[in-house]
Amino acid sequence: LVFFIYIFILFLAAKTLFAKIIVEGSSIPCDIGSGIDLEQKLPQWYDEAKFKRGQKYFFDNRFGMMQANYCGLVSLLCDPKGLTILHNTGRSSTAETARKRYISTTLHMLSWYEIDLSPGSKSWDSLMRVRKMHLNASKRSQEKEIGFITQTEVSLTVFGFLGYALIRPHLLGIRYDNDDDREGFVHFWAVVAAMLGVHDRFNICLPKLAVVEMICKICQRYIFMPLLQIETTLFRSMVQAIVDGLSEFTPFNSYESLMYFVRRVAGIPGYQHNVDLKKETVCRKIFSKEEMTNMRKVFEGKPGYEYMEQSVIDDRILLFNIKQVNGAIELNQDSLDNNLVSGVYNKLNDQPISKNFLIELLGLKHNEELVIEAVENEEDWISNLNDSKLELLSDKDLRYFKFKCRLMEKNYTRIGNFLNESMLSWMLYRMRKAHSSQ
Template sequence: MEIEKKTENDESNYLHNLLTDGVSTPVDVDVDAYELKLPPWYDDTKFKRAQRYFKANFFAMFVAKLCGLLVVLAIPSILDVLVYTNQSSTAVTAYKRYIATIMHTLNWYYEELLPGSASWKSIAAVRRGHVATSKRSSAKNAARIVSQKDMAVTQFGFVGYIVLGYKKLGIVYAADDMEALVHFWRVIGYMIGIQDSYNLCTDSLSGTEERMRQVQKQILRPALIARKESFEKMGRALIEGLWCFNPFLDYDAFLFLTSRLTEIPGYHYWKDEQTSAENSELKYHNFSRYSRFVLYFLLLVHEVLLGYAFFRWYLNGQMIISRFLITYFPFLAFYKFGIGDSYVRILK
C-alpha cells in the first residue's frame, strides 16, 4: 500500500510539474547547448524488441499515431505555434510536414540507433527543427515557445493511444512488448530534448500508464472538447494532406475515432458502450454517408479483423507499400499537388 501511494503521489506531482514549470521550460535553448547521445539507461534489447513490435502492428499503430497527431492540434500552445509558422495550415503544407513526420518516425522504428545512422541523423534533425521553431515563434511572442509540456503532450500523440487504447485499435498485446515500446519512446523523448522529469515514459509500464491517463484526462480531453476554431482548419489540412499516404482517410471519421480513444462522453459506437447518462443521439448521425462508412469500416477493421493474423499481415503489407510509394513514386500527391510538391526529403 505504501509503495502504491508513493507511485500515485509521484504521478500527481508529474502532472503538476508539467502544467507549471513544464509550461515555461523550453525544450532547448540552442543547438549548441546539448550533445546528442543515448541515455545512460538505454537498453538495446528492449529498443529492438519495440521495433519488431511496431512492425507486427504497423497498420494499427499508424492509425493510433494519426489520431495522436490530430488530438495534439487541440492543445492551444501547440496549435498557436503551428498557426504562426504556417507550415501545416493547407493541404500541401500539411502533406509536406506530416509526411516528413511519418518518415522520421519510420526511420526510428526501422533503422539501428547508432551515431551516424539514418535514425540518429533523423533525431538530430527533429531536435534542431524544434529549436528553430521555438526561436522564431518566441521572437514574436515570448510566451510562445516549444516547451517541455508541449513535447510531453506530443510524445503522447505518438504512443499514448497505443498504450491506453490498444484494445480498441486491435493491437496485439503482450506486457513485455508494451514495456519495450514504452522504453523506445522514453529513449526517443530523451534524445529529442525531453528532460527526465517531464518524460511521459518511465522505467515502469504501470507508472507510464498512469502518467498517460492523467495527461489524457486533464489536458487532452478538455482541450479536444473545447477546441479552438483554428483546430478544424488545421485538422482538415492534416487529413487531406495525408490522404496521399492513405486515401481511406476522412476528417469526421477520424475526429470521432480520436474522441472515442480519448474517452469523451457521447463518442460511443456500439450499443453496449453507451451509459445511461449519455444522450441517446449518436454523434455520427449527421455525418455524410461516406464518413459513416469510413468510421464503420475502421471500427470493423480494428476491433474485429485485426484479431486475425492474416488481416494484420495484409494491412501491415499495405502500409509497407504506402511507405515505398510515398518515398519513390507518390502518384496520389502528383495528382493532388503536382510533381514539384510531391517528393519529401528529410535528410538532405
Template sequence: MIGASVDKCSDSVSSAKKDKSGGSENPAAQAYLDHLLQNGALEGDSGAPMEMPPWYDEALFRKGQSFMTKYRFLITAGMFYGLVAVLAIPSILRVLMCTRQSSTCLTAFRRYMRTILHTNAWYEHPASANSKFWTSLRAVRKAHSKSSRACSKLGAGQITQKDLALTQFGFIGYATLGAARVQLYDEEYLESTTHMWRVLGYLLGIKDEYNICGRNWAETKLRLDIVMRRVYRPALENTSEDFEKMTKALVEGLWPFNSTLSTGSVLYFTKRLTYIKGYEYFSFDHLPGETIDPKQKLYYYDLGWYDRLLVTYGLLIVTYLHKYSIVRCYLNFRVWLNELVFHYLPFLAIWQYGINNSYVRIFTKDGRDKEFEFHLKAD
C-alpha cells in the same frame, strides 16, 4: 515534427484539476501532471547532449523497434490520431500556425510525410554512430530549436517541456492505451515501446522529470492515462476554429496518401479514442468507473453517410479482427505498400500538388539531413 509553444500554463491546467470520473487520482501521476503543467510550461529544451542516457537498455530498445514490423498498422494509426489530437493543445497549435507548416493542404501534407519518414527512421535504423537514426533526431531537434526561437520572437511562445511531453503523448498514447480496445494484450510490446519512446524523448530534449514515458509500462500507463483524461479530453471537448481549420487541412492534405480519410471520420475516431461523451460506438466505450448516459446525444448520427461507413467499417475491422495474425499481416502490408508506392511514385500527390512537391525526402543522397523549411508569419 514535435511542435509546441509556451503559454502561461492556463490553457490546460484549469480543466486538468478535476477528475471527471469522480475517483481519486494516483498520487504519483497527479504529481507528475501538476509538475508538467506548471513548471514544464516554463522550461525549454533540456540542453542534454545528443547521446544515450545512462538508463538506456539496448536490448529493450531494439525490441521496441522490432514491433513496427509486427504492429505497423496499429502504431501508424495511433500516431496519426495522436497528432490530430495534439492540434487541440492551444500552445502547440500557436507554434504550428506561426511556422505555417500545417495551415494549407500542401504544407500539412509535406509536414506529416516528413513526420512519417522521421518516425520510420527511428524504428528502422540502428542506434549506432553516424546512422540515419542519429541524423534524423539531430535534424528534428535542430528544427525545434530554430522554430522555438523564431516563434518566441514573434510572440507565439517558445517550445516548452510541457509541449514536448504532450506531443510525445501523440506518438505513443493511443498506440498503447488503445491496444486493449483492439484486443491486443502484448505486455512485451507495451514495455519495450515505453522504453524506446522514453529514450527518444530524452534525445529530443525532454528532461526525465517531464518525460511522459516512465521507468516501466506501469508508471507510463498512469502518466498517459491522466494526461489523456485531464488534458486531451477537455481540450478536444472545447476545440477552436483554428483547430478545425488545421485538422481539415491535414486530412484533406493527406488524401493522396490515404484516399479513405475524411475529416468527419478522423475527428470521430480521435474523440472516441479519448473517451469523449457522445462518441461511444460500442457499449464498452467508456472509462472505468464511468457509465454511458442513455440520454447522451450520439454524434455518430450527425455524420454523413460516407463518414458513418468509414467509422463502422474501421471499428469492426480493428475491434474484432485485428487480433488475428492474418488480418494484422494484411493491414500491416497495406501500410507498408502505401509507403513504398509513395516513396517511388506518389501519383495521386503528383496529380494534386505537382512533381516537385510530391517527393518528400528527409535525407540527401549522401545521407545528410535536409533542412526544414519555415514560412513564418512575419515572412
C-alpha cells in the same frame, strides 16, 4: 492491504510527475542556444535490449500503431499554443504543405523504429534534425511573442506517439497481452524523448509501466478529453489540411469521420459506438483543490490559453455541445470565473478578451448556443456512455467511420492483419516515392 498501498504509491507517483510537467515544465524551454550547441548522446539509462524490443513491438503491430499516431497527432493539434506555433511555421496550413510535412514526419518516425540508434546512423541524424527544427520553431515563436516551446509541450508530445497505443490498444487493433513488449515500447519512447531534449524529470516514459499508463490516463482525462471537443476555426482548418493533403494515401477519410474516430479512441462520452463499455473507464479525481489551482495558474494571462483556463485541468469532465436555438439565453463571464460551468452559453460580456475568446473558441452563429454538462461522478459517467453523436455524421462520413472501425477489429485476425499490413506497406511505398521527388 499491500495491493492497495501499492496502487496508492503508483497513483501518487503518476500525479506528482503530471503536476511537475504542467507546473515546472511550463517555464523551462525545450532547448536553448543554437543548433550547433546541441549535444546528442544516448541517456545513461539506455537499455539496448529493451529499445530493440520496443522497435519489434511496433513492427508486430505496425498498422494499429500508425492509427494510434494519427489519433495522437490530431489530439496534439488541440493544444492552442502548439497549434499557433505550428501554423506560424507556414508548413502545415494548406493541403500541399501538410502533405509534405506529414510525409516527412512519418518517414522520420519510421527511421527511429527501423534503424539501430548509434552515432552517425540515419535515425541518430533524424532525431538531431527534428530537435533542431523544434529549437528554430521555438525561437521564431519567441520573436512573434507566442512564447518558446517548453518542457511541458515536448513532454506531452510524447503522449501523441505512445499514449493511445498504451491505454486504448483494443480500439486500434494493437495486441497488448505481453507486458515485456509494452515495457520495451515505453523504454523506446523514453529514449527518443530524451534524444529530443526532454529532461529526465519531465520524461513521462521513465517510471514503471504501470505509472506510465496512469500518467497517460491522466493526460487523457484532464487534457485531451476536453480539448478534443473544442474546435476552433484554426484547428478545423489545420486538420482539414491534413485530411486533404494525405487523401491519396488514406482514402475513405473525411474531417468528420476522423474526428468521431479520434474522440471514440479518446473515450469522450457520446462516441462509444460498438465498444466494450466495461473498458470505458476514466481516471478518478486525484488532485486536491490546491493542486488544481496551481496547475490552472500556469495558463493565467497567457494569450491563446483562455479556454485552457476555463475547461482543462478540471475535476469534472466537461461535455461540450453546440445546439441550434430560436431564442437567446445569456450567461455572464463571471459564472465561468466562479466555476459555475454547467449551463448554456450564447453570449459573454462585452470585454474584448471575452469576445475574442468566444469567437476563437467556437465561432458561434447567432442561432447557436454552447451547452456544457459537467460529469461529476461515476453514475453521471456511465449514463453518458453511448453513441449518440453518431447521428451527426452524414451517410458518407458514417460509412468511412464504420469502415475504419472494421479495419481495426479485423486486424486481430490473421487475414485481416495481412491485408492491413499489405495496404500500409503500399501506402508507405508511395509516401517514400513522393518524398524522394520533392
